[in-house]
Amino acid sequence: MSYDFLAFLVLANIxxxxxxxxxxxxxAARPNKKAAKLLWDSEPITPKHEPPKTxxxxxxxxxxxxxxxxxxxFKEFADIVNWELADEFTESRWRLQDLPDVDRKIGVAFxxxxxxxxxxxxxxxxxxxxxxxxxxxxxxxxxxxNVNGAIEIHSVRLxxxxxxxxxxxxxxxxxxSAGSGQYIQYSIAKTLWDxxxxxxxxxxxxxxxxxxxxxxxxxxCAQFYxxxxxxxxxxIADNAAKAAAGRQRVVR
Numbered sequence: 128m129s130y131d132f133l134a135f136l137v138l139a140n141i142x143x144x145x146x147x148x149x150x151x152x153x154x155a156a157r158p159n160k161k162a163a164k165l166l167w168d169s170e171p172i173t174p175k176h177e178p179p180k181t182x183x184x185x186x187x188x189x190x191x192x193x194x195x196x197x198x199x200x201f202k203e204f205a206d207i208v209n210w211e212l213a214d215e216f217t218e219s220r221w222r223l224q225d226l227p228d229v230d231r232k233i234g235v236a237f238x239x240x241x242x243x244x245x246x247x248x249x250x251x252x253x254x255x256x257x258x259x260x261x262x263x264x265x266x267x268x269x270x271x272x273n274v275n276g277a278i279e280i281h282s283v284r285l286x287x288x289x290x291x292x293x294x295x296x297x298x299x300x301x302x303x304s305a306g307s308g309q310y311i312q313y314s315i316a317k318t319l320w321d322x323x324x325x326x327x328x329x330x331x332x333x334x335x336x337x338x339x340x341x342x343x344x345x346x347x348c349a350q351f352y353x354x355x356x357x358x359x360x361x362x363i364a365d366n367a368a369k370a371a372a373g374r375q376r377v378v379r
Contacts, residue, residue, distance in 0.1 A: 165253040166285060171213070172250045176205060176225035179245070184229045186241045194243050197263035200272065200353070201245050204261070204301070207355050211297055221294040223247040223259065231260045234277030234344040249280060249294065256280055259298065264346055272349040274302050280341045291341065301355065303347030 182198035183190030190198075205223040212219040228246040235242040244262030248255050257280035264273030278298070283291055 162254055166251060166256075169253040171220050171222050172224070172253055174205065174209060174222050174224040174250075177227045178202060178225040179227050179229045182229075183243050184227065186229060186243060189241060190243060193263055193267050197267060197274075198243075198245065201261060201349075203356055203359060204245065204352065205247055207352065207359050208297060208301055210359060211301075211355070212294075217293070217297075219293050219297070220252050220290070221297075222250045224250060226258075231262060231277070233258065233260055233279055233342070244276070249278075251286065251290070251294075256282055256286075261302070272353060273346070274349050275344070275346045276302065277344045278342070283341050295341075299345060299347065301352040302345070302349045303351075 179198070181187050181190075182195040205225045208223050211217060212221050212223075224247060226246040226248060229241075229243055231242040231244045231246070242262060244260050247259040247261075249257035249259055257278065259276065259278050261274050261276040264275045267273055278295065280291065280294075
């Protein structure tokens with residue numbers, strides 16, 4: 128999987144607006160020693176999912192058939208993305224955790240009432256660093272499962288460029304088409320990030336309260352996610368069958 132984020136977004140035709148600002152309207156709290164330990168000196172969380180009980184949950188009366196299809200289709204999204212993040216070739220420290228929230232909060236207009244969708248916390252190791260929201264796009268069918276969404280990651284200056292693009296590349300791969308990267312663009316962006324923007328754990332006491340934030344909207348087609356979901360379900364079924372066969376041998 129290519130994590131050349133700039134070329135990925137262009138070739139995947141994902142509409143993205145990225146904001147990396149030094150003077151932010153909404154600043155995250157300065158990381159303290161406890162937060163630093165959770166970020167750098169811990170292992171990835173074991174997600175404790177709290178998905179909505181029904182499509183729309185508290186706003187179930189507003190849910191249409193397309194909403195119910197979307198909520199059903201994406202009930203395994205966090206598990207499947209985490210499956211790839213935890214892969215032996217990726218070994219990412221990022222994890223997604225399902226939230227019960229169904230009313231989208233980022234990247235949407237609020238003048239037409241609740242915008243129904245699924246929400247996830249974004250953890251790096253044990254530290255909550257952001258939020259992902261996804262809702263169905265148009266059209267949303269079995270053949271064209273178009274989706275819209277938004278991502279916010281705060282305190283990104285505490286992370287390396289690779290760590291940030293690793294998560295974004297994995298998420299966007301599942302809701303769009305990954306393209307081949309342009310190594311020169313990647314190298315330039317990585318050099319600029321790591322040399323002028325990144326903050327190391329040794330800089331926490333510096334007189335600086337700007338920890339950086341990435342926020343962007345995206346849209347794409349989740350066909351890759353649906354293909355991965357089939358594979359995921361097959362593995363679950365195979366494991367269940369092996370466990371059942373093992374129990375039968377023990378009984379005999």
